[in-house]
Amino acid sequence: MKNLTKSMMVVALATIAGITPVINSCVHQPFVVPDSLLAGDPTICFDRDILPIFQSSCAKSGCHNAASHEEGYVLDSYAGILKKGIVKGNPSASKIYQSIIGAPGVDRMPQVGPSLPDASIQLIKRWIAAGATNDTSACSDNCDTTNYAYNSAIKPMMQKYCAGCHYTSPKNFNTYTDIKEQAVNGNLIPCIEHASGFAPMPESGSKFTDCQITVVKKWVAAGAQEN
Numbered sequence: 561m562k563n564l565t566k567s568m569m570v571v572a573l574a575t576i577a578g579i580t581p582v583i584n585s586c587v588h589q590p591f592v593v594p595d596s597l598l599a600g601d602p603t604i605c606f607d608r609d610i611l612p613i614f615q616s617s618c619a620k621s622g623c624h625n626a627a628s629h630e631e632g633y634v635l636d637s638y639a640g641i642l643k644k645g646i647v648k649g650n651p652s653a654s655k656i657y658q659s660i661i662g663a664p665g666v667d668r669m670p671q672v673g674p675s676l677p678d679a680s681i682q683l684i685k686r687w688i689a690a691g692a693t694n695d696t697s698a699c700s701d702n703c704d705t706t707n708y709a710y711n712s713a714i715k716p717m718m719q720k721y722c723a724g725c726h727y728t729s730p731k732n733f734n735t736y737t738d739i740k741e742q743a744v745n746g747n748l749i750p751c752i753e754h755a756s757g758f759a760p761m762p763e764s765g766s767k768f769t770d771c772q773i774t775v776v777k778k779w780v781a782a783g784a785q786e787n
């Protein structure tokens with residue numbers, strides 16, 4: 561009787577204080593991912609938008625490629641990325657997402673070199689939130705050969721496909737100066753064209769499409785400007 565009175569007092573006081581007491585607040589509902597989220601984000605194409613980030617920043621030799629696979633993570637394919645690191649619909653529960661944002665208690669990835677650019681982190685987050693699908697319907701080639709300006713075409717391309725490995729001088733592909741240097745010294749184009757006698761680039765990723773190669777060539781031909 562005494563206890564009942566006491567709890568009624570607490571309820572009354574909390575109500576006076578403007579707090580509505582929640583009865584049974586400790587029952588946890590399992591988190592159910594809504595189907596709408598798992599349907600995928602129609603603007604994200606895994607092969608075009610997500611895989612190259614992993615290939616350039618994580619699947620390099622000594623990290624998470626098929627030969628080294630640190631801690632069993634092989635991050636060079638859809639199946640490998642999904643296997644251990646992703647909880648569909650839930651970025652913050654996904655080990656891969658926790659590691660790229662450097663969440664407390666998780667090793668920050670990539671372990672060597674700078675963190676992923678914010679745009680890549682946001683894209684991966686959106687992709688996981690939308691169900692981490694391998695939807696090919698979004699995979700139209702959105703490359704445009706009429707846009708070969710440095711800031712809108714070349715820089716994002718180099719950041720996404722190349723700077724995961726090349727982040728130190730004299731080949732820091734986050735910087736205009738170093739990209740231009742490789743363009744004018746005659747290495748850049750043969751490397752992306754996989755010409756014989758040159759290291760085929762991006763090293764652990766798919767070859768650029770004809771359109772992407774054309775964009776780089778046009779930029780170089782027009783003077784490799786910082787435009």
Ligand code: HEC
Nearest residue numbers: 615616620721722725742747748751758759761762763764
């Ligand atoms: C997975 C890692 C990795 C990625 C991704 C990568 N590279 Fe490389 N790249 C290397 C390595 C390793 C070398 C050889 C050592 C060096 O020269 O730094 C190299 C060398 C080069 C060279 C010098 C070749 C020469 O003969 O001197 C160029 C130019 C180059 N890469 C351009 C690129 C471009 C452009 C991209 C993106 C399209 C790219 N790389 C993506 C690892 C990578």
